Amino acid sequence: MEPADPKSMDSLSTHKENGAVHSPEQLDAGALFVLKSRGSWLHCGYHLTTSIVGPVIFSFPFVFSLLGWLPGLLITALQALLTFYSYNLLSLVLEHHAHLGKRQLRFRDMAADILGPRWGKYFVGPLQIAICYGAVITCILLGGQSLKFIYLLYNPSGKMQLYQFITIFGTVPLMLAQIPSFHSLRHINLASLLLILAYSALVVAGSIHIGNSRNAPNKDYSIQGSKENRIFGAINGISIIATTYGCGIIPEIQATMAPPVKGKMFKGLCICFGVIVSTYFSVAISGYWTFGNRSQPTILSNFMGETSPLLPTWFLLLTNIFTLMQLVAVTVIYLQPTNEVFEKWFANPRMDQFSARNVLPRLVLRSVSVIIATIFAAMLPFFGDIMALFGAFGIIPLDFILPMIFYNLTFKPSRKGIVFWGNTLIVVASSALVAMGALASVRQIILDANTYHLFANM
Numbered sequence: 371m372e373p374a375d376p377k378s379m380d381s382l383s384t385h386k387e388n389g390a391v392h393s394p395e396q397l398d399a400g401a402l403f404v405l406k407s408r409g410s411w412l413h414c415g416y417h418l419t420t421s422i423v424g425p426v427i428f429s430f431p432f433v434f435s436l437l438g439w440l441p442g443l444l445i446t447a448l449q450a451l452l453t454f455y456s457y458n459l460l461s462l463v464l465e466h467h468a469h470l471g472k473r474q475l476r477f478r479d480m481a482a483d484i485l486g487p488r489w490g491k492y493f494v495g496p497l498q499i500a501i502c503y504g505a506v507i508t509c510i511l512l513g514g515q516s517l518k519f520i521y522l523l524y525n526p527s528g529k530m531q532l533y534q535f536i537t538i539f540g541t542v543p544l545m546l547a548q549i550p551s552f553h554s555l556r557h558i559n560l561a562s563l564l565l566i567l568a569y570s571a572l573v574v575a576g577s578i579h580i581g582n583s584r585n586a587p588n589k590d591y592s593i594q595g596s597k598e599n600r601i602f603g604a605i606n607g608i609s610i611i612a613t614t615y616g617c618g619i620i621p622e623i624q625a626t627m628a629p630p631v632k633g634k635m636f637k638g639l640c641i642c643f644g645v646i647v648s649t650y651f652s653v654a655i656s657g658y659w660t661f662g663n664r665s666q667p668t669i670l671s672n673f674m675g676e677t678s679p680l681l682p683t684w685f686l687l688l689t690n691i692f693t694l695m696q697l698v699a700v701t702v703i704y705l706q707p708t709n710e711v712f713e714k715w716f717a718n719p720r721m722d723q724f725s726a727r728n729v730l731p732r733l734v735l736r737s738v739s740v741i742i743a744t745i746f747a748a749m750l751p752f753f754g755d756i757m758a759l760f761g762a763f764g765i766i767p768l769d770f771i772l773p774m775i776f777y778n779l780t781f782k783p784s785r786k787g788i789v790f791w792g793n794t795l796i797v798v799a800s801s802a803l804v805a806m807g808a809l810a811s812v813r814q815i816i817l818d819a820n821t822y823h824l825f826a827n828m
Contacts, residue, residue, distance in 0.1 A: 400714030403723045405475050405625040406551045411634035415641025416559035417623045422642060423566050424700045425512060425693050426614050427649055431657030431665035436607035438593055445611055446650060453615040454643055460620050460773040461635035463780045468631055475625035484776050501618050501764035502704045509701040511747040513539035516694045523683055533748035540744030543701040547736040550723060552706045553626045562699035563645060569692035570649040574656045576673060580680050581660035590662045602810050609762060609807030616765035622706060708739055762807030770800040
């Protein structure tokens with residue numbers, strides 16, 4: 371027999387805190403090592419903010435150019451309310467099961483317990499892993515593009531290719547991927563929250579400065595294009611707004627909090643949505659006010675102007691450095707679901723987390739995971755278009771459909787009440803949005819297909 375490691379008692383204690391069975395034959399290394407339940411509601415707020423808010427907010431002025439002022443503001447506000455409501459429902463379901471003595475630590479655990487084992491194993495689990503790993507690839511791609519942007523600021527005729535910058539950026543999450551647990555990211559995610567506020571403030575200040583300058587662009591807020599293009603543009607805009615609020619790892623974030631968990635997620639959500647409201651709307655309004663229907667898919671492209679930058683080089687450099695640093699945090703947080711699966715499959719929960727037996731497979735598997743993501747990002751610089759399609763099929767079901775179903779099946783609200791029918795209506799509307807978003811994404815892929823080739827220097 372293999373002797374028990376004295377330090378394994380700490381693991382047993384942690385596993386018991388997590389609310390899972392802790393008999394030796396049922397130990398779960400993923401829950402023990404990655405999803406340690408030691409955090410506070412403040413830490414939860416940091417994790418939530420990093421998982422939801424990112425440089426994607428730079429696309430909000432472009433989204434408004436597809437929708438116009440009133441629809442853009444209304445849809446952004448309604449989506450914020452819907453997202454807060456949805457995540458709070460998911461938290462209430464998790465709290466309910468924890469109160470009953472069966473704390474669910476992962477999205478697939480929830481699906482397995484509420485919908486049946488096959489739903490967790492064959493639908494929710496693979497879907498969540500695919501979306502999160504796709505987010506990792508996208509973040510590494512964006513990091514490479516940001517590095518290239520900085521490079522061209524100082525060397526406009528530089529010959530370095532995008533794949534080289536992607537490779538350079540990929541070395542940073544390669545190292546940070548070795549951070550052992552989700553809870554260990556709390557300080558990184560606090561820094562991420564501050565970086566979000568910093569680069570959002572810079573973008574707002576830059577937009578207002580350009581809008582009031584002598585060289586301010588003509589402010590035209592009409593929606594351009596043929597009727598067909600305007601319709602698909604509006605669908606695409608709505609889909610982009612919905613996915614910017616996506617998370618996909620709410621149960622895993624709640625799993626990082628020390629018991630009792632009641633009420634903590636609500637406080638964390640309040641922190642997160644305080645950041646969302648202050649950044650999403652300010653960037654959207656200031657950017658669209660300045661550039662109108664000339665808004666580019668990212669406002670940083672507008673800042674570069676048609677012939678020369680509209681802002682000082684140091685300002686653009688600072689904005690991109692903050693963006694680059696925050697992208698690292700987003701990349702690492704979306705590695706956690708795959709890290710957890712690796713630990714569950716390959717780590718030995720009876721031995722210490724930092725024993726050679728557990729450290730070696732962790733080092734190899736996490737490194738290989740990041741290397742593969744970096745290769746995909748370098749090979750497929752058009753991955754953003756593909757991810758938009760995945761987002762329609764993955765983020766919306768995970769964040770806006772399943773929470774309503776979980777709540778209705780768990781608490782069984784009266785079918786004559788507003789809660790049941792309100793949740794049902796959200797499920798139907800979100801399902802329609804999946805179909806529309808997928809259609810718009812496929813159309814965009816077809817339109818952009820002629821620009822696709824491996825290792826393109828986009």
